[in-house]
Amino acid sequence: MSHDTITFYPYQVQPREVDFTKRATLFSLGDSILHTAGEDADRTGFGVRNLQQHNTTWVLSRMAIEIERYPDEYEHYKIGTWISGIGRMMTTRNFIVRDNDGNRIAAASTNWAIIDMQSRRPLDLRANVSSYSETPIHECPIDAPRRIAGFIGEVVDDRCVRYSEIDFNQHTNTMKYIQWMMDTLPLTRLQDTSIRRMDINFIHETRYGEHVRIYHEATSAEERFEIRRASDELSVCRASFRWNEL
């Protein structure tokens, strides 16, 4: 992969973004990755602001992130991003995260749809982003985001969507789902080891004031979480976490 054809965006780990280990949290890295997607889409003319002029917007469907090293507080890093394919319903955007020495510390892959803002239904991408710059020479740096099957599981927490958790449309910020899941994990586990890979599927949006429950199931290979709307058990999102060896 030649780096010089990928645009990199600079970041620095802020005090607000670290946990008790003084390293960036998984969800703050996820935030920076999504922010990079927004910046790069703006640069190529297909940002949210452009799309909204046509009453359409991007929706994140799946994300996979692999982290080799969580950056420290105040550490500088950069995120490079590129599109690796456009299907009828879904496009793939990849990311590579490098530290200041150029070492890869994380990578991610995301799947996006375009929806009509009124009907909330997906649109044909090829009709909407005809000149979208596809750079298929760069392969996806990690395995594609996986589909996570439903499971029964046990309730480990419940939440009500609050003021500090919503975006401009009063929907829950997607990275808050990861935070909610991680908030249920034993602190000792987060101290002694770290998440090596996370896959997450976003299935339905939730809104301010809605009540959700968090379900959990562990297998030998991974831990799975599902967030369901409390009123009707609608599945909102599912994720799987794989850990570095203890």
Added chain:
Amino acid sequence: MSHDTITFYPYQVQPREVDFTKRATLFSLGDSILHTAGEDADRTGFGVRNLQQHNTTWVLSRMAIEIERYPDEYEHYKIGTWISGIGRMMTTRNFIVRDNDGNRIAAASTNWAIIDMQSRRPLDLRANVSSYSETPIHECPIDAPRRIAGFIGEVVDDRCVRYSEIDFNQHTNTMKYIQWMMDTLPLTRLQDTSIRRMDINFIHETRYGEHVRIYHEATSAEERFEIRRASDELSVCRASFRWNEL
């Protein structure tokens, strides 16, 4: 007040720091103010890292913040800070927040003690920060942080201190208390008006896993909040919010 003797620190409102109105939240501005305090104390040789070498640390006791205009997403601003007095138990650090045109958009005043990290008891400041640079020519830009009296109130929420809310010492991040209080307010209120002044008293620390309840009382002039530890009703912190007129 002559500006050139105050050190200013630059900031930019990040996407993580805005609410559904696309403006910086009160608690993210509070975070930047506390970050400025840390940077300036480091610069003058009395930062947390220096103190911890002597088994002591700063503890925030009271804070008052007045906000004339909440900065927009991506807006640049700067925070100036100075010490206005050192007593036996408490020192006052003031702040002024200016936008890129030099207009004052907010100001704050904070009271700090130094404690022994083992006993958690306060130490005589004058014996510990002898050469601390006091600049009394700059007056406090707003009324000093008020003491907030206890009240009975009604329970409006309860919380358990979680992974995403703790600092390096596994204590609750102080700005999370403000977030918890604001999370109980009606969204319409936060849309139509904004908090003009907040006073907050930090009384006791809370730790990971502790359960707290949030109490509320409204008077004609202000709204008061108190956070109490659920196990023994110990008062953790109290705050009063005053609003811009609707």
